Amino acid sequence: MSRLHLTPATLEVTPIYVGDTKKKKKKKKKPKKKRIEQSDPPRVGLSKIFTDGVYPEGEIQPYKDDNAWRTTSEEKRYLEKMAMEDPEVTYQNIRRAAEVHRQVRQYARKYIRPGQSLTKIAEYIENGTRALVEENGLECGVGFPTGLSLNNCAAHFTPNAGDTTILQSGDILKVDFGVHVKGRILDSAFTLTWEPTYDRLVEAVKAATDTGVREAGIDVRLGELAGYIQETMESYEVEVKGKVLPVKPIENLSGHSIGMYQIHGGKSVLLVKNEDPTKMEEGDYFAIETFGSTGRGRVVDNGDCSHFAKIIDAPRVPIRLTSAKSLLRTISTNFGTLPFCRRYLDRIGESKYLLALNHLVQQGIIQDYPPLCDAIGSMTAQFEHTILLRPTVKEVVSRGDDY
Structure with missing residues (x-):
């Protein structure tokens, strides 16, 4: 092994001074874009909030029993992917409409109070819907007229020009409004009351809708689904002025499938058990809506028509x-x-x-769709959710923190 011989000539030391070293420049972090918040009243279009065009997914419920396998099926996952890429059935259109509904109703539920005119309430909801969905002809906009049905009137009432009806503290108000994006209509409704007497009625109808949503699924027969809804609703009673009244499902109203630019798509979910053998199918898009009444449980046309x-x-x-x-x-x-x-x-x-x-x-x-009313003196309530029967799971697209 040789030894290295260092002489003074070869041994040169380069002095190092503090401060001579080059410091690495730290990359400046780009400031995070602050998410735009919704205004009050709601007027900020969703494209300004969800700039990537991806909208929140609804509540996911796995299929039950014989369809539980769909959740992990590779074939069904592939169909999901294809559906996402198909502009005719893309879920983003539905979810965009659903997010508009959630945000508008969030503010509407705080805004609506006794003493207001029904016309002002309708305009508040519709102006918010038009702004958030960024209305553009038949491309996107309001899905149908805002239903503001009072007391024994269950559905299909919206104020015509000149209507001076004022919301009263003893009223039960059904708020039913829709949003559409490229013909995909989001249909959802809720009930407001300021009179504790009818809290059980509202609770019964909400529970019945939740039952309908939970039991709905691919291959479920519509007549049997109606039976589950009926059983839930009829398990409730309401005490009014010392008299106990049963909550009755309104037998001649129903939920329905939804088509492209078509609010009633052909299939109906009645609210009392029946022999309809029609099955829900993969890809079906349904409004599960239930109506309960303290009256006869049947509605008739009554009053000036506003819906067409x-x-x-x-x-x-x-x-x-x-x-x-x-x-x-x-x-x-x-x-x-x-x-x-x-x-x-x-x-x-x-x-x-x-x-x-x-x-x-x-x-x-x-x-024409005239107002639908039960007997005078009775009270009615409504809740509604829109569901999508995806190949792998059921998505309750209109679900929110409120209902």
Whole structure:
């Protein structure tokens, strides 16, 4: 082994001075973008809040019994992926509509109080919906008129122009409104009451809707599902002025499947057990809504009509009135087959249209939906959620912290 011989000439020491070393520059952290908060009243479009275009998923419920395998199935997971990429069925459109509904109703539930007019309440909800969904013709907007049905009126009431009805502290108010994105309609409803007497009625209907949501699923027969809803609702009673009243499901109202630009898609979930053998299927999109009453449990048409919709497969018939032809063009352009109300016609500048509108109804081109009421003196309540029967799981898209 050789030894290295160092001489003074070869041994040179380079002095190191403190401060000569080059310090690595720290990368400046980019400030995190502050998430934009919703305003009060709600007016900030969701695209400004969810800038990546990804909207919150609803509540996930695994399928039960014979369909439990779907959760881990590779084949069904692949179908989920394909559905996400298909612009006709993409879940993001549904979830965007659902998030609009959640945010608007969050503020509406704080805003609505006795002493307000129903017209102002409807406008508050609809203005918020239009702003958050960033309304754009038939691309996205309000899904159907805001239902504000009081007391024995269970559904299909919204104020017409000039309505002066004021919400009272003893009223039970059903709030039913919808949002659509590219024809995918989100349909959800809740009930408000300021009179403790009817808390059990509200509780019964909410529990019945939750039962319907829980028991719904692929291959479930609609008649059997109605039986589960009925059993839950009829397990409740309400004491009114010392008299105990049963809570009855309203037998001639129902939940329904939802089609593209079509609020009633063809399948119905009644609220009393029946022999309907129709099954829920993979990909079905349903509004599970239940109505309970302290009255007879059956509704009839009553009062001035406010809700209308163009019939999808309406017959081709001659329209004699020029004004009716013009109105039909306006309806087709602005609403397509989405439900609308008289206030919406007023809003887009139509006037003196009642004769033309009634003519279109008589010709079977437009369907009218009058208010639906139980017996005078009875009280009704409603809750509703929209569910999506995905290939792997059931998604309660409209679920929120409130209901």
